[in-house]
Amino acid sequence: MTPDHAATGTMQAFVYRRYGGPDVVELADVPKPEPRDNEVLVRIHATTVTSGDWRVRTMCVPTGLGTFARLAFGFTRPRQPIMGSEMAGTIEAVGKDVTRFRVGDEVFGFPGGAMGCHAQYRAMPEDGRLARKPANLSFEEAASLPFGVSTSLHFLRKAGIRPGDKVLVIGASGGVGTAMVQLAKHHGAEVTGVTSSNNLALVRSLGADRVIDYTKDDFTARRETYDIVVDTVGRTPFARCKPVLKDKGRLLAVAAGIPEMLATLWAPLTGSRRVIAGPAEERVSDLAEMAALAEAGALRPVIDRRYQFGQMAEAHAYVETGRKRGSVVVSVDPPR
Numbered sequence: 001m002t003p004d005h006a007a008t009g010t011m012q013a014f015v016y017r018r019y020g021g022p023d024v025v026e027l028a029d030v031p032k033p034e035p036r037d038n039e040v041l042v043r044i045h046a047t048t049v050t051s052g053d054w055r056v057r058t059m060c061v062p063t064g065l066g067t068f069a070r071l072a073f074g075f076t077r078p079r080q081p082i083m084g085s086e087m088a089g090t091i092e093a094v095g096k097d098v099t100r101f102r103v104g105d106e107v108f109g110f111p112g113g114a115m116g117c118h119a120q121y122r123a124m125p126e127d128g129r130l131a132r133k134p135a136n137l138s139f140e141e142a143a144s145l146p147f148g149v150s151t152s153l154h155f156l157r158k159a160g161i162r163p164g165d166k167v168l169v170i171g172a173s174g175g176v177g178t179a180m181v182q183l184a185k186h187h188g189a190e191v192t193g194v195t196s197s198n199n200l201a202l203v204r205s206l207g208a209d210r211v212i213d214y215t216k217d218d219f220t221a222r223r224e225t226y227d228i229v230v231d232t233v234g235r236t237p238f239a240r241c242k243p244v245l246k247d248k249g250r251l252l253a254v255a256a257g258i259p260e261m262l263a264t265l266w267a268p269l270t271g272s273r274r275v276i277a278g279p280a281e282e283r284v285s286d287l288a289e290m291a292a293l294a295e296a297g298a299l300r301p302v303i304d305r306r307y308q309f310g311q312m313a314e315a316h317a318y319v320e321t322g323r324k325r326g327s328v329v330v331s332v333d334p335p336r
């Protein structure tokens, strides 16, 4: 932030005014948020570009969800012009009723669908999805956690994962997959990751007991069956997955469109196997849980590429390839 920004109460942010390719994001001066009485103002040091940012920027969403996405994010153009669902930074100001945090605290946060993190500052309620940054993580590492971890916590909770469960994670090298593999292992599951040749070593290093290279092998053609199949890619419909699910097995359709959402209703009518789909709940308690897991060494951030703030469009372009491994982090203002 320059002296001009301070004098005019503005900050720099990346905004998008229409849906489209990476070139729709542009740097702009926008009003700097003023924390309300119950809010803290975070000076952002690091944020990320996630698959969620790609989806809201392009409105490229799973089958049948286009109208719902536009109702949620703006019908003809984006309602919230600043993307970015996760960040880490330092508290610069607090509202008069704030008791949980103080100026100078190092935090990480997950506004989730409310976004607004591709900016120098984000105001957040003190009882929102905000927690102290794990001491053993850098700002970049902390910013990379919430999107994938909170999604994984939600789906594994819904599945009722238990020690000894056999879990197959399709898309084990992505933002959600890398968290899913680690959390399933943490719950005592036996984990198989499905990924391409380039990412086999990464997925093994996250604790997967077995890996399947989808460029050479089709997991549906094997004789193995699983208690839980997690599909983070969205190309394995329930019908295809059913033969590899054990009795009472669950398909966690993380990237589901309407067909898999309807399967959540009809699957229980036709047998013991279930489908779990829909938007992940964004819980306040998840932040403290992931911080504790990271501090205990049970959760390791996976950062693929790092970009500077001015390279936001390049970060978007890379995420749009669909090939990122873990998270793509963007450095904003360095800590003072």
Ligand SMILES: NC(=O)c1ccc[n+]([C@@H]2O[C@H](COP(=O)([O-])OP(=O)(O)OC[C@H]3O[C@@H](n4cnc5c(N)ncnc54)[C@H](OP(=O)(O)O)[C@@H]3O)[C@@H](O)[C@H]2O)c1
Pocket: 050, 051, 052, 055, 147, 151, 170, 171, 172, 173, 174, 175, 176, 177, 194, 195, 196, 197, 198, 199, 214, 232, 233, 234, 235, 253, 254, 255, 256, 278, 279, 280, 281, 319, 322, 323, 324, 325, 326
């Ligand atoms: N339900 C919810 O609330 C919720 C929340 C968060 C995310 N999501 C959705 O979940 C999906 C995954 O998100 P993400 O952040 O993990 O995406 P991501 O990080 O962009 O995923 C990229 C990864 O997918 C892997 N991949 C691509 N095609 C594959 C295939 N056929 N088989 C196995 N792996 C494949 C790539 O590995 P290779 O290069 O090795 O192929 C790459 O590492 C997105 O569709 C997102 O919208 C849903």
